[in-house]
Amino acid sequence: MSRQVKFVQGNEACMEGALYAGVQFYAGYPITPSSEITEGMAMRLPAAGGKFIQMEDEISSICAIVGASLTGHKVMTATSGPGFSLMQEGLGYAIMAEIPCVIVNVMRGGPSTGLPTHGSQGDVMQARWGVHGDHSIVALTASSHQDVFEMTVEAFNIAETYRTPVILLLDETVGHMREKLEIPEPGELPLVERLRTNVREGVNYHPYLPREDGRLPMSDFGGVHRFNVTGLYHDMWGFPTSDPKMVHDLIRHLIDKIENRVNVLARYKEYYLDDAERVMVSYGCSARSALHVVKDRRQRGERLGLLELQTLWPFPADVVKHCCAGKKSVIVVEMNTGQIVHEVKKAVDSPDNVFLANRVDGEYITPPDILKILRLIQGKGV
Amino acid sequence: MALKDYIRERFFPHMWCAGCGHGTVLNSLLRAVEQLGLSKNEIVMVSGIGCSARISGYVDFHSLHTLHGRALAFATGVKLSKPELNVIVPMGDGDALAIGGNHFLHAARRNIGMTAIVMNNKIYGMTGGQFSPLTGIGGMATTAPYASIDRSFDVVEIAKAAGATYVARSTAFHAQECTKMIHDAILHDGFSVVEIMTQCPTYYGRKNKLGEAPDMIKRFKDITTPIGSKAKQENPDLIERGVFVEKNLPEYCAEYDKIIERAKGGA
Numbered sequence: 034m035s036r037q038v039k040f041v042q043g044n045e046a047c048m049e050g051a052l053y054a055g056v057q058f059y060a061g062y063p064i065t066p067s068s069e070i071t072e073g074m075a076m077r078l079p080a081a082g083g084k085f086i087q088m089e090d091e092i093s094s095i096c097a098i099v100g101a102s103l104t105g106h107k108v109m110t111a112t113s114g115p116g117f118s119l120m121q122e123g124l125g126y127a128i129m130a131e132i133p134c135v136i137v138n139v140m141r142g143g144p145s146t147g148l149p150t151h152g153s154q155g156d157v158m159q160a161r162w163g164v165h166g167d168h169s170i171v172a173l174t175a176s177s178h179q180d181v182f183e184m185t186v187e188a189f190n191i192a193e194t195y196r197t198p199v200i201l202l203l204d205e206t207v208g209h210m211r212e213k214l215e216i217p218e219p220g221e222l223p224l225v226e227r228l229r230t231n232v233r234e235g236v237n238y239h240p241y242l243p244r245e246d247g248r249l250p251m252s253d254f255g256g257v258h259r260f261n262v263t264g265l266y267h268d269m270w271g272f273p274t275s276d277p278k279m280v281h282d283l284i285r286h287l288i289d290k291i292e293n294r295v296n297v298l299a300r301y302k303e304y305y306l307d308d309a310e311r312v313m314v315s316y317g318c319s320a321r322s323a324l325h326v327v328k329d330r331r332q333r334g335e336r337l338g339l340l341e342l343q344t345l346w347p348f349p350a351d352v353v354k355h356c357c358a359g360k361k362s363v364i365v366v367e368m369n370t371g372q373i374v375h376e377v378k379k380a381v382d383s384p385d386n387v388f389l390a391n392r393v394d395g396e397y398i399t400p401p402d403i404l405k406i407l408r409l410i411q412g413k414g415v
Numbered sequence: 416m417a418l419k420d421y422i423r424e425r426f427f428p429h430m431w432c433a434g435c436g437h438g439t440v441l442n443s444l445l446r447a448v449e450q451l452g453l454s455k456n457e458i459v460m461v462s463g464i465g466c467s468a469r470i471s472g473y474v475d476f477h478s479l480h481t482l483h484g485r486a487l488a489f490a491t492g493v494k495l496s497k498p499e500l501n502v503i504v505p506m507g508d509g510d511a512l513a514i515g516g517n518h519f520l521h522a523a524r525r526n527i528g529m530t531a532i533v534m535n536n537k538i539y540g541m542t543g544g545q546f547s548p549l550t551g552i553g554g555m556a557t558t559a560p561y562a563s564i565d566r567s568f569d570v571v572e573i574a575k576a577a578g579a580t581y582v583a584r585s586t587a588f589h590a591q592e593c594t595k596m597i598h599d600a601i602l603h604d605g606f607s608v609v610e611i612m613t614q615c616p617t618y619y620g621r622k623n624k625l626g627e628a629p630d631m632i633k634r635f636k637d638i639t640t641p642i643g644s645k646a647k648q649e650n651p652d653l654i655e656r657g658v659f660v661e662k663n664l665p666e667y668c669a670e671y672d673k674i675i676e677r678a679k680g681g682a
C-alpha cells in the first residue's frame with residue numbers, strides 16, 4: 034500500500050486523523066496553540082462535504098457540536114486552556130445527555146492566560162474533574178504525530194461506541210512540532226460508525242434505555258423518532274425526573290459505562306519493560322524525552338524502561354500496577370507540578386518508590402533534565 | 416392535525432403556575448405549526464433553562480433542552496448540520512439577553528434560519544423573582560429590594576441592531592397576533608425574533624403590585640399599541656406591537672452551501 038507521507042505539525046496530524054475518522058461538523062474559536070486545527074478544518078472540511086463554523090466563543094462551540102451530533106454527525110472542537118475552562122458546562126451536558134463528540138485541548142501553560150505559546154501538561158486533572166458533579170470521562174493523549182493521528186481516530190471511535198464525549202489532551206510541544214506523518218490508507222484503521230436504532234416508525238423508541246450490552250442506539254434529529262434530550266436527570270424517554278431510583282441508576286450508568294471498561298479503554302506503549310529495573314511512566318511530549326533517556330541509558334547498560342500512557346482517563350491502574358511491579362523505582366515524567374504521579378502512586382504496590390521528574394517553567398523537559406533527576410534518585414548526585 | 420396531537424400528553428400536567436403567560440405562547444406556537452402544516456419530524460425545539468424553556472419538553476417535536484443561555488448555540492449546530500429542519504428556540508428574557516446575550520447577537524448577525532421566541536416576563540421566574548436585563552429602572556425584584564437601577568434592554572432594538580431579518584413583538588393578551596407572527600417567523604428564511612410579553616404573576620406581578628394574572632394580561636392591552644398608531648404619537652410611553660423588520664438577506668446555511676461548492680473547486 035502506498036501511504037501518503039506528509040511533513041506536518043502535530044495539530045495538522047490531529048486534523049488529518051479527524052478527517053480520516055469521518056468528522057462532518059466542526060465548531061471552534063481560535064486560541065493558541067490549537068488554532069491550526071481550527072484553520073485546517075475551515076480549509077478542509079467543506080471540501081470533504083462537512084461543515085465548519087467559527088463560533089463567538091468556546092461555550093457556543095461545544096454547544097454547537099452537541100447540536101450537530103444529535104442530527105447524526107461526527108463532531109469535534111479544539112481549544113486550549115482558557116477555552117477548555119469555558120467548555121466545562123457544555124462538556125458536562127454532553128456527558129449527561131450521552132452525546133458523542135471529540136474535544137481537543139492542546140495544553141499550554143496556565144492558570145489563566147498563562148503561557149500561550151509554551152507547552153505544559155497542566156490540564157490533566159481539569160480533564161478529569163473540570164466538570165461539576167460526579168461523572169467519568171475518557172481522555173487520550175499522544176507523543177508523536179503518527180500516534181496523534183491514531184488517537185484522534187480512537188477518540189471518535191470511543192465517542193461513538195459509548196455515546197460519550199472524549200477529550201484529546203495534546204500539548205503545545207507536540208501540537209507545533211513538525212515531523213513525518215504517514216496517512217493510513219482508507220480501511221487500514223477501523224472506524225466505528227454510530228449505532229442507530231432499528232426500532233421502526235410508530236414503535237416506541239427509548240433513547241436512554243441501554244441494550245443488554247450497555248450500548249444505547251441513537252436516532253437522528255429529523256428522523257422518525259421524536260424524543261427529549263436534557264441535561265437534567267432523566268428517564269428512558271429523556272424526560273426530566275428526580276425519582277431517586279432513576280437518578281441513582283443514571284449516575285451509575287454514566288460512571289460505570291466508562292469505569293467498568295478501564296482495561297478495554299487502556300491505550301499505552303511499552304518500551305524495554307521486561308527486564309527493566311527502573312520504569313518511567315510518561316505521556317505526551319514528556320514521553321519523547323523519557324524515551325530518549327531510556328534508549329541512551331540502555332546503550333550504557335542501564336536497565337531502564339518506559340510505559341507511555343495514551344489513555345489518561347479512565348486511569349489504567351491495572352496496567353500501571355502490572356508494569357511497575359517489582360521495580361526498584363518508578364519515575365513519572367510530566368510537565369506539571371505532579372498530576373498523574375498521584376494516580377501512579379495509588380496504582381502501584383510500593384508508592385514510596387514513585388518519584389516525579391517534572392518541569393514547570395514553560396520550557397520543554399529535556400533528556401538532561403530527566404537524567405539529573407534520575408541520578409538523584411539513584412543516589413549518584415547531579 | 417388536532418392541537419393535542421402536537422403535545423406530549425404523558426408529560427402533563429405542566430410545571431407552570433396558574434395564570435403564567437408561557438402557556439399562551441405554547442398555544443400560539445402550536446396553532447402556528449398547525450397552520451403551517453409542518454410534519455412533527457421536521458421541527459426541532461431547542462431551549463435553554465427557565466420556566467419558558469420548559470416548553471420544549473411538552474411538544475411532540477424533536478426537543479433539546481439545554482443550558483441556561485446557550486440554546487441558540489446548540490440550535491446553530493442543529494441547523495447548520497441539517498438545514499432542512501425547522502428550528503424553533505423558545506427563550507426566557509434572562510436566557511436570551513443576560514447569560515445568552517452574546518449568542519443572541521451572533522445568531523442574528525449570521526442570519527441563520529431559525530426562530531427565537533423571547534418570552535419576556537421581565538423577571539427570572541424559575542429561580543424565584545430576581546431582576547433580569549428587561550426588568551428596567553424602578554422595577555422590584557428579590558435582588559432589587561430597593562427598586563432596580565439597571566436600565567432595560569429593548570428586545571426589538573437589539574434584534575434589529577444585531578441584524579435579525581424578521582423582528583416582531585406582541586403580548587400574551589394578543590394571542591392571535593402572536594400566532595400570526597410565529598407563523599411568519601417560522602416561514603421566514605433567516606434569523607427571526609418574536610418577542611412576546613408574558614406575565615409572571617407569581618414573581619413579577621406580586622413584587623410589582625400588578626395584581627393577578629387577568630389584571631396583568633389586561634395591562635398588556637393598555638400599555639401597548641400597534642406600530643405607528645396615533646395613540647403612540649399622543650402617548651410616547653406606549654410600547655409598540657407589530658412587525659418591525661421583515662427583509663430578505665442571504666441566509667447562513669445557504670451561504671455555507673456555496674462555500675462547499677467553492678471548496679470543492681466549483682464556481
Ligand SMILES: Cc1ncc(C[n+]2csc(CCOP(=O)(O)OP(=O)(O)O)c2C)c(N)n1
Nearest residue numbers: 464465466467483507508509510539540541
Ligand atoms: C449557568 C447558569 N446560571 C444560572 C442558572 C440558574 N437559572 C436558571 S433559570 C434562570 C433565569 C430564568 O429566567 P428567564 O430566562 O427570564 O426565564 P423564565 O424562568 O423567567 O421564563 C437562572 C438564573 C443556571 N441554570 N445556569
Ligand code: SF4
Nearest residue numbers: 431432435466540615
Ligand atoms: S414563576 Fe412565573 S414564569 Fe415561572 S411558571 Fe410561575 S408564573 Fe410562570
Ligand SMILES: [Mg+2]
Nearest residue numbers: 507508538540
Ligand atoms: Mg423571564
